[in-house]
Structures are given as C-alpha cells and as structure tokens.
Amino acid sequence: MTAPRPLRILMLCHSFNSLSQRLFVLLKSLGHEVSVELDVADSVTEEAVALFRPDLLLAPFLKRRIPASIWRSTLCWIVHPGPPGDQGPSALDWAVLDGQARWGVTVLQATDELDAGPVWASAGFDLRDTSKGELYRHEVAQAAQTAVAEALQRLQAGGLQSGGAENGDRPGPHAPKPHWRALMRQTDRAIDWQRHSTAEVLRRMRSADGQPGLVDQLFDLPCRIWDGHAASAELMLSLPSAAPGSLQAQRDGAVLRRTVDGGVWIGQACLADTAPAPAAPLPSGSPSPRFKLPCSLLFSEQCSALPTRPATLARDPAEWGELHYAELGPPDALVGYLSFDFYNGAMSTHQCRALLAAIQQTNLRPLKVLVLLGGRDFFSNGIHLNCIEAAAHGLGEDGAGSAADASWHNIHAMNDVALALITTTDRLTVSVLRGNAGAGGVFLALAADEVWAHGEVLLNPHYKNMGNLYGSEYWTYLCPKRLGQQGTEQLMRQRLPVSARSAEQMGLIDRCFTGPPSTWDAQVTEQAAWLAKAYNLPERLLRKQEQRASDEAARPLADYRQQELSRMHRNFYGFDPSYHVARYHFVHKLAHAWTPRHLAIHRT
The missing domain is CATH 3.90.226.10 (2-enoyl-CoA Hydratase; Chain A, domain 1)
Structure with missing residues (x-):
C-alpha cells in the first residue's frame, strides 16, 4: 500500500500567532508543502490561492470570513476553538467565563454559515482554571494539532476530491445540534467590585486575556486590564481594611485591588481611547500611550502613593510574584x-x-x-x-x-x-x-x-x-x-x-x-535530582x-x-529606522499590509 501523497496546504491567518506556528510546524513535519498568507484582503487571498493552487486551505486564526469565491472552489478548513456544535466568534471567552469543565477544538469546513460546515475532526480537553491566553497556547494548540492531524488522515484516506463544500460528499462525523453564542460584549464580563468575589473577578479578567482586555477603571481613568492573580489571605489580613474596589498596594509592576472576599493583583493595563493622559510628565506633543503596559509604569505618579509589598523570593507559591x-x-x-x-x-x-x-x-x-x-x-x-x-x-x-x-x-x-x-x-x-x-x-x-x-x-x-x-x-x-x-x-x-x-x-x-503536561514537573525534578547526585559531577x-x-x-x-x-x-x-518601525507596528498591533516572503513561498 503506497503512502498518500503530500498535500499543498495554504495557511490563511490574521497573524502568524502561536497556534498558527504550531500547526505550521506540524504540517511541515508530516511532509506537506506549506505556504502562509496573512488575511489582508479578499483579493489578496484570491491571488494567493491562484498562485499556490492548494489542495487545502487551512485557517487556524481568522477575524473575517473566508470569501465564497474561495471556499466554493477550494476545500477550506476552519480551526474553531470550541467543541462540535459550538458556533460564534467568542468560543473560548464564553468557556472561561462560564467555567466550563471540558472544552474542545473542531476542524470544520467553510460554508456560507459561520462555524456550521461539515465536521472533519475534533479533540477535547479538560478546562483548567487559568487565562484564555494560557489555554489557547497549551490545551487549545495541542487539541488543534490532534484534530488537524486526524482530519488530514481522513482526507487522504478518502482521496482528494474536486470542488468545494457544495459537493456534500466530504467524510466526517455527524455534528451535534448547533449552539450559537454571540460575540462577547464588555457588559457580559464587566466587574462589579462591590459584589463580585475574587474568583468571579479573575474569571472575568481571564476570559478577556490577550484580546480584547477587560474594560474597567484604575485611578478613576477608563482603561482595559489584564494579568490577574489572586492575593493571598495572609497578605490581605496584613493590610488596612478598605472598601471593595480600593487600590491598596503595588508589587512587580502590578497593583492590588480589594474584592469583597480578598484581593486581586492587576498586572497590565491600557488607557481607553476616551481616557485623558495619565498624570505623568509627557514631552510636548507626545500622545499618551494606548497600548498594554505594567500598571506601575502606566500610572507611575499615582502608584507612587501606594505602598510597595514585595514578595520574598522563597515563599509559599500561593503568594503571587514574578x-x-x-x-x-x-x-x-x-x-x-x-x-x-x-x-x-x-x-x-x-x-x-x-x-x-x-x-x-x-x-x-x-x-x-x-x-x-x-x-x-x-x-x-x-x-x-x-x-x-x-x-x-x-x-x-x-x-x-x-x-x-x-x-x-x-x-x-x-x-x-x-x-x-x-x-x-x-x-x-x-x-x-x-x-x-x-x-x-x-x-x-x-x-x-x-x-x-x-x-x-x-x-x-x-x-x-x-x-x-x-x-x-x-x-x-x-x-x-x-x-x-x-x-x-x-x-x-x-x-x-x-x-x-x-x-x-x-x-x-x-x-x-x-x-x-501534568507529568512534566515530575520529569524535570527527577532528572535534576539525578544530575545533582551523579558520581561524576x-x-x-x-x-x-x-x-x-x-x-x-x-x-x-x-x-x-x-x-x-x-x-x-x-x-x-542608526539611520535605518526598520527596528523602530517594526516595534511600533508590533506594540500598536497594526494590521499587516503584506505577508513576509519567508512565509509566503508562493510569492517568491
């Protein structure tokens, strides 16, 4: 029995992020010919398909729909960060906010209905109590690799077929009844500091990790916040009593905000577009920053009035510190x-x-x-x-x-x-x-x-x-x-x-x-102990x-x-501003104007 021939796979993604990179490496390791196109415009994607003539277009991270001109003529798979039947653009956000016990990733075919095409494969995982970003980079990425590999096996076992989704003859398990969840709004995860517990505050912050951040206020300025960590009970008992919502200390760039039953360290913040400039000396004509920064840097003058509560290096891990x-x-x-x-x-x-x-x-x-x-x-x-x-x-x-x-x-x-x-x-x-x-x-x-x-x-x-x-x-x-x-x-x-x-x-x-992952720490500890005890150390x-x-x-x-x-x-x-331009684009998350040639081999 001959091995299936390698496929020409075009990856279409909003950016070449961690998930896109994981799948890129997987596809290359499986022997497929892979090229990448960043989702700049429909016409650019159409040009990429015409140049590369892919057997498959794989979309692991998109913010827009694939145009019908492409999915009607080319097999297109969407990597959706939700189990079969889940539909909508905020799948993982809702899972974290709702405290789901188990979640998954689905590889489905692009059709005229969002996240409702034939299911080619899926993989599930237990949902840890952590941020959306950490789940995305670990459990979601691993499940996506598993599901994409399974879908490719199914595709190659059935042979390549011409045409797109209209054929209706693609293999794949029956999908459960669809469940649509709308784009999560900031009001859906807003924090009420007078009512929400520490666990609830963290869940809401973690559902917004990465993008878009959670809209709130710090020092009476509207902003978005990220990077939440529970404060220990011992620390909160050592602080003066204060009303929920009060800012009480700073540590490692973060500020401590009291909740109804404890406190939360908030590590990162970004001024909202409507916020005035922070109370800090700015050069004449320099706009106030509107990108993510450590709280103590963004609000340096305000934080100077907060006591610093450093964490000792060797301590109970429950006490947060970098x-x-x-x-x-x-x-x-x-x-x-x-x-x-x-x-x-x-x-x-x-x-x-x-x-x-x-x-x-x-x-x-x-x-x-x-x-x-x-x-x-x-x-x-x-x-x-x-x-x-x-x-x-x-x-x-x-x-x-x-x-x-x-x-x-x-x-x-x-x-x-x-x-x-x-x-x-x-x-x-x-x-x-x-x-x-x-x-x-x-x-x-x-x-x-x-x-x-x-x-x-x-x-x-x-x-x-x-x-x-x-x-x-x-x-x-x-x-x-x-x-x-x-x-x-x-x-x-x-x-x-x-x-x-x-x-x-x-x-x-x-x-x-x-x-x-549950075994990794034990493996590291075992091997490090072996090194320390080695006779030839x-x-x-x-x-x-x-x-x-x-x-x-x-x-x-x-x-x-x-x-x-x-x-x-x-x-x-030096005279070449390339680094400063690239850094500015990266920090301000400006949309890509083209795909770098080292990714888009179809354009070399």
Whole structure:
C-alpha cells in the first residue's frame, strides 16, 4: 500500500500567532508543502490561492470570513476553538467565563454559515482554571494539532476530491445540534467590585486575556486590564481594611485591588481611547500611550502613593510574584528551582535586573544544580518592546528619554543576566522551557549548561523579524558551540519557528520531555535530582571551569558583547529606522499590509 501523497496546504491567518506556528510546524513535519498568507484582503487571498493552487486551505486564526469565491472552489478548513456544535466568534471567552469543565477544538469546513460546515475532526480537553491566553497556547494548540492531524488522515484516506463544500460528499462525523453564542460584549464580563468575589473577578479578567482586555477603571481613568492573580489571605489580613474596589498596594509592576472576599493583583493595563493622559510628565506633543503596559509604569505618579509589598523570593507559591525560588534534595545534592514568570515572556530592564539579583542570591546557596524554569506560558521572549515604546511617550524606565535609549538599557540588562549564567562555574545550570521562547529568550536559555524543553514548545531563535535586529545575549558565542558556525548562520537566516523536537535533533537543545503536561514537573525534578547526585559531577564541574577559562583566553566574553552591541547600536541609533518601525507596528498591533516572503513561498 503506497503512502498518500503530500498535500499543498495554504495557511490563511490574521497573524502568524502561536497556534498558527504550531500547526505550521506540524504540517511541515508530516511532509506537506506549506505556504502562509496573512488575511489582508479578499483579493489578496484570491491571488494567493491562484498562485499556490492548494489542495487545502487551512485557517487556524481568522477575524473575517473566508470569501465564497474561495471556499466554493477550494476545500477550506476552519480551526474553531470550541467543541462540535459550538458556533460564534467568542468560543473560548464564553468557556472561561462560564467555567466550563471540558472544552474542545473542531476542524470544520467553510460554508456560507459561520462555524456550521461539515465536521472533519475534533479533540477535547479538560478546562483548567487559568487565562484564555494560557489555554489557547497549551490545551487549545495541542487539541488543534490532534484534530488537524486526524482530519488530514481522513482526507487522504478518502482521496482528494474536486470542488468545494457544495459537493456534500466530504467524510466526517455527524455534528451535534448547533449552539450559537454571540460575540462577547464588555457588559457580559464587566466587574462589579462591590459584589463580585475574587474568583468571579479573575474569571472575568481571564476570559478577556490577550484580546480584547477587560474594560474597567484604575485611578478613576477608563482603561482595559489584564494579568490577574489572586492575593493571598495572609497578605490581605496584613493590610488596612478598605472598601471593595480600593487600590491598596503595588508589587512587580502590578497593583492590588480589594474584592469583597480578598484581593486581586492587576498586572497590565491600557488607557481607553476616551481616557485623558495619565498624570505623568509627557514631552510636548507626545500622545499618551494606548497600548498594554505594567500598571506601575502606566500610572507611575499615582502608584507612587501606594505602598510597595514585595514578595520574598522563597515563599509559599500561593503568594503571587514574578520571581519564585525553591529548593529540593538532600544537602549534598541540593537543587534550586528559579522561576521568572514575566507576562508574555517579555523582560524589561527592571525585570532583568530583578532576575539577575535573584540569580546572585542563589549563588550564595550550596547548590549542585540550578534549574531556570522561566514561566509556564513562556520561558522568555527577550527585551520588552512595550516598555521600550513607552519611552517614546515620556514613560521610559530609569528616565530613558527615547525608545533608542530604553532599548539600549534593556539589551544591556539582558546581557548581564546571560553573563551571570555563563560565568557560573561552581554548579550545573539547566534551562527548562515549559513554554515557548523567542529571540533573546532562546539565547538566554542557551547560557545554561543544559537546555531541556517540553516536546510541544516552539522556539523562534532569530531576531531579524523585528526590523532586522542583529541580536545580542552572547548568541555569537553560545550558538556556534552547539551548532558550529555554518549551522548557526543557517539557523539565524531562516526566520521560522523550530519545534523542540527539531531543536533537539539539530543539537540546539539537549532534551525533550514527552507525555501530558501534568507529568512534566515530575520529569524535570527527577532528572535534576539525578544530575545533582551523579558520581561524576565534580569531574564535570572541573571540565566546565577549564573550558570557560580556555574560551576566555581564546576570546573574552567582553569582546563578543562589544561586537554584538556595536551592531545593535546601529539598529537603535542608526539611520535605518526598520527596528523602530517594526516595534511600533508590533506594540500598536497594526494590521499587516503584506505577508513576509519567508512565509509566503508562493510569492517568491
């Protein structure tokens, strides 16, 4: 029996987001020929179909309908983040808000009725009590991979058939009775601080995570809010009593707001279009920022009146904070676990300095192994573009007067963290990627002795997509040690996501973990304990110290840093504005005007 021939698949998406990337990597691994078109306009999509002549158009993330001119002539699949029968544009929002116990993803065929075409495959999952964004990047993405793979098997088993949905002969299970849910409005998830419990507030915030954010008020200014975390009962008891809705403290860029039964930390906010400028010194003519920022940066003057309640590094995990440290194992095989759960994986200058201070604290502990856990959603995505953009609005960290200055400070702070890891030679260091990593975050991970990742993680180990940035974080030292010079050059040119499994095969990382997410922490703990107890650990540390000394004698790390930063200085301060334009488009979420050629191979 001959294997089915590979398909020509055109992916149509609003943006090449995490789900689109996961499916892109899956389709390529299955041997299909894949090209991507961003949904700019119907005429552009029609042109892409004419150029590529796909067997299948796959739409994992759209904000508009596929035009009839396409789905009537080409088989089109929609990846809908809801179980069979669910219809509407806010599927996952409603699931989180309603507290559903189980949810799913459906691959269905595009027809003239939204989300009502024939079902080709579906996959279900248990709904954790977490944000929409985290579910989307983990459970939804995994279920989408499963469902798309099943649908492709069904399609290839039945053979390719001409025509579109009007044939009515596509295989697929019978769909249950449809259930339409309208676009969720802000009134559907509005918070009543005088009535809603902490759990209810979090559910409403989490249903709006990513986009569109939840409309509310902070410091009497209309805004959108994100990134909610429950405050511990111990903390709330230590604060003065206050009315529900009162702002009582700040920590790690977040503000604490009292609820009827506790409190919620609010990490991110964006001024609403109707809000006046914040009470902060703005340069003449500079508009107030209308993009997502840490609350303490956006409302810096107002937050100065709030008491700071820092979280200790080693504490009960129920007490929220961006950094957390714990130790496991006997005194002669002690393992330290340092997590840095920065929102969306972005690391501002202040956050880099906080992480560096935490690493320096762990250096005082008698560890055999230090495990860097990053965050559950992302390990790291490098410098914080939103905080950098804020400097153009008079809100720069450390008084940075321009986006170029803020970029320069941020990349130096990232380099300082990488340098601290590279020069730690009295213990083994391990980076564990529980979530995706991008740009400088990938190379920060490589600064450790070993890099482990969960099998579903994606890496974007390149900088050029952000306005041809050269990159730093000692990548010119770290990457060739793993891939050689030729392999490094090839990796940095390709601009495409790399799966953890592919990264392991090429030698970029050392180990992949498999199995359900519930088993990952146990696997990491087991392997880290084994490293700490290994009989040859002293010999391995001696070799590490000798290698570091040899490398330093051959070419000092300061030389790598100076060479990288000289190129970055041109990106930040030079005549070519590409980086600043790309950052502005990214931060302000401007619609794409065209599809990059490295994605749209049908246009090369």
